[in-house]
Amino acid sequence: MVQELDFTDVIVIGAGPTGLVAACEAARHGLSVRIVERNATRSTHSKALVLHARTMEVLESLGCISEILQAGKRFRALHVWTLPDRSVIRIDLLRRRWGDTRYPYWLSIPQYETERVLEAHLTSLGGRVAWNTELVALEKQAEEVLVTLKTPEGERKHRARWVLGCDGGRSKTRQLVGIKQPRTDVGVTFALADVQTKTDLVEDEGHVVLADQGLLLIVPMPEPGIWRLIAQVPDESKEMNASDWTELIRVRSGITMEVESLGWTSQFGLTSGVAEQFRNDRVFLLGDAAHVHSPVGGQGLNTGVQDAHNLGWKLALAQRPELSDLERENLLASYQIERQEIARSMVQSTSRATRALTIRNRTSRRLLRSLVRLALSSSRLQDKLGRDVGMLDLRTQGAPRLFNPQLPDGKRLHDHIDPRVPTLLRWQGEELLVRPDRIVAPIGSLPHYANVSL
Ligand SMILES: Cc1cc2nc3c(=O)[nH]c(=O)nc-3n(C[C@H](O)[C@H](O)[C@H](O)COP(=O)(O)OP(=O)(O)OC[C@H]3O[C@@H](n4cnc5c(N)ncnc54)[C@H](O)[C@@H]3O)c2cc1C
Helix, strand or coil: CCCCCEEEEEEEECCCHHHHHHHHHHHHCCCCEEEECCCCCCCCCCCCCEECHHHHHHHHHHCCHHHHHHHCEECCEEEEEECCCCEEEEEEHHHCCCCCCCCCCCEECCHHHHHHHHHHHHHHCCCCEECCCEEEEEEECCCCEEEEEEECCEEEEEEEEEEEECCCCCCHHHHHCCCCCCCEEEEEEEEEEEEEEEECCCCCEEEEEEECCEEEEEEECCCCCEEEEEEEECCCCCCCCHHHHHHHHHHHHCCCEEEEEEEEEEEEEEEEEECCCCEECCEEECHHHCEECCCCCCCHHHHHHHHHHHHHHHHHHHCCCCCCHHHHHHHHHHHHHHHHHHHHHHHHHHHHHHHHHCCCCHHHHHHHHHHHHHHHCCHHHHHHHHHHHCCCCCCECCECECCCCECCCCCEHHHHCCCCCCEEEEECCEEEEECCCCEEECCCCCCCCEEEEC
């Protein structure tokens, strides 16, 4: 007798931040979801340390922003050291003109905390991560995908309407559907350490040091006395101990920071790349599985979360019977069109910024410092830095994020938009079609299911 196999609307491969958001999105849009993770437990590595304004807006619409804010800490300022003359520019991040967002700051939060909150939120939505469960094979069928998972009890097969590959830079999903992700070597090596220190530096304020010996970043973490250090180092440098780090900071910046002990450490060369496709029929790639880039600017995790937010409502809408086949196909195709464009521009801008900040030639370095000093002396450019890095002005195929002013009722405009279905908004005599991800779409490009007049 043929055994009936389990079926879910969505199988998410990988329980990193992208996969967890993808599973939460699927669940809150009413899709049945299974999320599987190769590892036995959640990672304890701090990796991505910064959440940006646009991502916090996504997590607000998902329903878990208060837990995130509780676990993180706001960056107050960024000091840019344009050595060797010891001049420092202090950018007060909390005083920038951020525009209309409810989250006008960068939030310092280790990735394991972001993942903890997301997993708890998934549980509250009725989902559960299947740990120790690895994707090993995929077979596309006419109306679904047959997925083979390796578990401690042996191999199991499951059927799903959609497979979301959120399985990181070495994505098995990507390999199994034969999508290439050509990589470029950015040509820089970084050493990283989360450290316990004694220092007079003000907590909650970060430092970017453009030293002759190479770039140094000193980033505050939410717990007092704990900092993230990232230093450009020669390729194949030996592993550094606490006193090596103390010395490196002194030599590059003159800052006194006595490193007492090291937590997570890592050394990595940078590569960047974008997958040639983000979709193969019923299989989608999201997060690092689709794009990898330099951590300068802290955009990686943020972009993955926004990929998942872009796709969730589209999968749900695609299941509505009233959509024609053409409408359904256009909607699903728009994921790759929109997110691949954003990923390409992210890879380009982060690679360019990384190359500039790590340039080795002394004359070019001097020129860089002068340019940085000149640019950052402009308050307008400081404001732009906040909004750009905060991803608020990112456009999706030319379409902007819906503005979000404070309203007389004490709420913001986004509070009136249903985060599950497209909405027709009548605002100051105009009609706007707003997608569930709060992007303004051309009128008529989507059926709308909610109406709001303000
Ligand atoms: C040192 C460092 C610093 C960083 N700093 C920042 C920062 O400040 N800001 C920022 O935005 N980003 C930063 N990043 C990048 C960020 O960590 C990644 O972009 C982010 O983790 C991507 O999330 P993801 O869920 O797409 O992939 P991952 O976090 O890689 O998660 C993928 C998951 O899939 C699982 N998996 C893999 N294969 C399978 C399989 N076959 N079956 C089942 N499960 C599988 C893996 O075990 C893993 O848990 C940093 C990265 C590093 C390494």
